[in-house]
Amino acid sequence: MTVPTPDTETTIPLPRSGDEDPDPAGVPPAPGTGPASLRARSVSAWFGSHQVLDRVSLDMPARRVTALIGPSGCGKSTFLRILNRMHELIASASLAGEVLLDGEDIYDRGRRITHARRQIGMVFQKPNPFPAMSIYDNVVSGLRLNGRRAGRGEKDALVEECLTKSGLWKEVRDRLRQPGGALSGGQQQRLCIARSLAVRPRVLLMDEPCSALDPTSTRRIEETIAELSEEVTIVIVTHNMQQAQRVSQLCAFFLAEQGTPGVIVEHGPTTAMFRSPRDSRTADYVQGRFG
Numbered sequence: 001m002t003v004p005t006p007d008t009e010t011t012i013p014l015p016r017s018g019d020e021d022p023d024p025a026g027v028p029p030a031p032g033t034g035p036a037s038l039r040a041r042s043v044s045a046w047f048g049s050h051q052v053l054d055r056v057s058l059d060m061p062a063r064r065v066t067a068l069i070g071p072s073g074c075g076k077s078t079f080l081r082i083l084n085r086m087h088e089l090i091a092s093a094s095l096a097g098e099v100l101l102d103g104e105d106i107y108d109r110g111r112r113i114t115h116a117r118r119q120i121g122m123v124f125q126k127p128n129p130f131p132a133m134s135i136y137d138n139v140v141s142g143l144r145l146n147g148r149r150a151g152r153g154e155k156d157a158l159v160e161e162c163l164t165k166s167g168l169w170k171e172v173r174d175r176l177r178q179p180g181g182a183l184s185g186g187q188q189q190r191l192c193i194a195r196s197l198a199v200r201p202r203v204l205l206m207d208e209p210c211s212a213l214d215p216t217s218t219r220r221i222e223e224t225i226a227e228l229s230e231e232v233t234i235v236i237v238t239h240n241m242q243q244a245q246r247v248s249q250l251c252a253f254f255l256a257e258q259g260t261p262g263v264i265v266e267h268g269p270t271t272a273m274f275r276s277p278r279d280s281r282t283a284d285y286v287q288g289r290f291g
């Protein structure tokens with residue numbers, strides 16, 4: 001796939017949607033454990049010839065919540081999808097740059113896509129449990145997708161552990177065999193978080209996880225994020241400035257001005273970004289003057 005790229009960048013040839021994992025060796029390196037750092041280095045992205053991100057670099061430290069903020073269309077979701085190799089599922093997509101998970105490039109040619117996906121989970125804007133599948137089976141479904149076998153006792157313990165961590169256990173422990181689709185929207189989102197946790201990711205990406213939820217459910221998810229941040233690194237896209245301040249320790253402000261690709265204007269500790277931003281565009285955005 002040919003796209004216009006800056007001379008200094010290396011365009012990574014991406015497999016088209018549906019292609020097999022490009023792992024010539026066939027033996028994936030064993031993933032590490034525990035929260036990992038993510039580092040994006042000079043990441044650019046295109047859809048066809050339309051460039052949507054331009055040399056974005058960002059450190060997302062382990063055991064921290066990093067919030068990505070910015071007006072609609074500036075490339076936050078694209079950036080998030082690049083962090084776990086979902087961008088390449090889109091036929092016209094290409095990218096340049098590096099994404100390092102604890103120092104190792106997830107786009108390294110010798111790495112399977114599943115190597116990144118197992119370690120870097122994703123929770124989407126709209127809760128997407130398997131609606132007809134039971135709550136219990138929804139949680140353990142990730143194991144099956146990963147080709148992992150587990151005995152009944154191990155699964156029972158995992159279901160309880162993950163539902164507890166996602167703050168849903170007490171509400172559903174007596175109805176684990178009921179369908180996931182029968183839960184409220186907020187409960188479904190917490191079920192999706194539990195499903196992501198079941199494969200023990202080292203990083204959890206969240207793309208506006210509360211935008212479809214009422215204030216009470218939103219609050220509950222925010223509590224869950226706070227509880228999880230010790231055991232998984234979290235990167236969250238949010239349009240809600242109060243939420244960014246409540247849940248994150250670090251923040252990055254994305255902007256795509258007048259048809260130019262998205263860039264990070266400013267990033268740093270969330271308190272500083274909101275109290276004393278260095279850039280006037282950040283100040284205008286966090287104070288609600290545009291976007």
Ligand SMILES: Nc1ncnc2c1ncn2[C@@H]1O[C@H](COP(=O)(O)OP(=O)(O)OP(=O)(O)O)[C@@H](O)[C@H]1O
Nearest residue numbers: 047052070071072073074075076077078079090239
């Ligand atoms: N599948 C796609 N095909 C073509 N262009 C796309 C695709 N997805 C996103 N884009 C374009 O990429 C740019 C960045 O979109 P993206 O969704 O990453 O922005 P965003 O900041 O997350 O926006 P929002 O806050 O509205 O979700 C936009 O111009 C969008 O139209």
